[in-house]
Amino acid sequence: MKLLLVEPNFPIAIKSKNHSHFLPIGLLKIGTYHKLKKDRVKLVRGLKRCGFTPDRVLITSAFTYWSRYVHEAAEFYRKAYPSAKIEIGGIYASLMPEDCKKRSPFASVYRGLYRRSVAEKVAVDYSLLPDELDYQIIHTSRGCTRRCTFCGTWRIEPEFTFIDSVLPLIKKRKLVFYDNNLLANPHIDKILNELAKYRTDKGHALRCESQSGFDLSLLTPRRAKLLKDAHFVNPRIAWDGRYKTWYKVREVIKVLESAGYKRKDIYIFMIYNYVVPYAEMRKKLDACRRWGVRVIDCRYRPLESTEDNYKPGMKPQEFGEYHIHDRWTDSQVRRFRRAVRRQNIAILIDLPNGRYIDGCELRKVAV
Numbered sequence: 001m002k003l004l005l006v007e008p009n010f011p012i013a014i015k016s017k018n019h020s021h022f023l024p025i026g027l028l029k030i031g032t033y034h035k036l037k038k039d040r041v042k043l044v045r046g047l048k049r050c051g052f053t054p055d056r057v058l059i060t061s062a063f064t065y066w067s068r069y070v071h072e073a074a075e076f077y078r079k080a081y082p083s084a085k086i087e088i089g090g091i092y093a094s095l096m097p098e099d100c101k102k103r104s105p106f107a108s109v110y111r112g113l114y115r116r117s118v119a120e121k122v123a124v125d126y127s128l129l130p131d132e133l134d135y136q137i138i139h140t141s142r143g144c145t146r147r148c149t150f151c152g153t154w155r156i157e158p159e160f161t162f163i164d165s166v167l168p169l170i171k172k173r174k175l176v177f178y179d180n181n182l183l184a185n186p187h188i189d190k191i192l193n194e195l196a197k198y199r200t201d202k203g204h205a206l207r208c209e210s211q212s213g214f215d216l217s218l219l220t221p222r223r224a225k226l227l228k229d230a231h232f233v234n235p236r237i238a239w240d241g242r243y244k245t246w247y248k249v250r251e252v253i254k255v256l257e258s259a260g261y262k263r264k265d266i267y268i269f270m271i272y273n274y275v276v277p278y279a280e281m282r283k284k285l286d287a288c289r290r291w292g293v294r295v296i297d298c299r300y301r302p303l304e305s306t307e308d309n310y311k312p313g314m315k316p317q318e319f320g321e322y323h324i325h326d327r328w329t330d331s332q333v334r335r336f337r338r339a340v341r342r343q344n345i346a347i348l349i350d351l352p353n354g355r356y357i358d359g360c361e362l363r364k365v366a367v
């Protein structure tokens, strides 16, 4: 069997393709699985012929609003390899299988994980990528114990499953954890202890990072210390709720600081263009400025949006051009985004509170 694994031509800058945020991990695991079955496997990123005629073309999908790239890929590979079976899986296919089937009726559409055993037991085949990476992706769990309304994770992976040790998985010095809710793994303390003690052949300690935010309610002082000892860098926490929960966020920042993290290396995830209105989001942002921590802003788009035509920049856009929440306006979306960037720079370069770089000038900017 010859398999072609396809990552559609998603709008990811070339320099970011191998960034840990954007690796097609699902495809890389499917690659391992089929190689073990002695199948011939190739991976293409974009729309390119692959040098053999595949029997199956497996196309991954990501955010629902990137759906058109998936269908472009399906159409391209259907024409390129008319005898191949075209199959689409991944996030968009799992969340909107009917839309996916309607728009590429010739394709088979898969929901959820390709095969649970592949997702959980099979290693990632990095050799399918053209460049060697200096880091490794690890999952200690699948799914999430929470059910946030805006999130698709628990819809795609409804069951929360986990492993109790990472030692057999470690191959590189830099580890990026892809868990949705790392601290929810009931064996997390044991795993963090393993990571703290681990040394490479050359005697180096690990460098770990969690792609998702840490769950505020699970980040106790003892855990924060364990995370630091386990060489986790740039801790991220999510503050998706209302401003009135500020004291919990401040407490966790203090806990991380006591564990040895610098404030400007701590990040707060915030969803905006969602139920918390602009003025309140600005209060949250101001609180982060006072605390000296940086913000990662996530613009909300409904899970069922199959397009996102937001154009960053100064030019205004109308309602309907992209998703603007009922409580927000286009101008507020843009101002919030700009304010986050300006604020993060100010924190990074240690400007005193109330001062920002605006354009090329250092000045006080009215909030």
Ligand code: SF4
Pocket (backbone or CB within 6 Å): 144, 145, 146, 147, 148, 151, 152, 153, 154, 180, 181
């Ligand atoms: S905690 Fe994170 S992964 Fe879990 S449901 Fe909420 S947003 Fe999704």
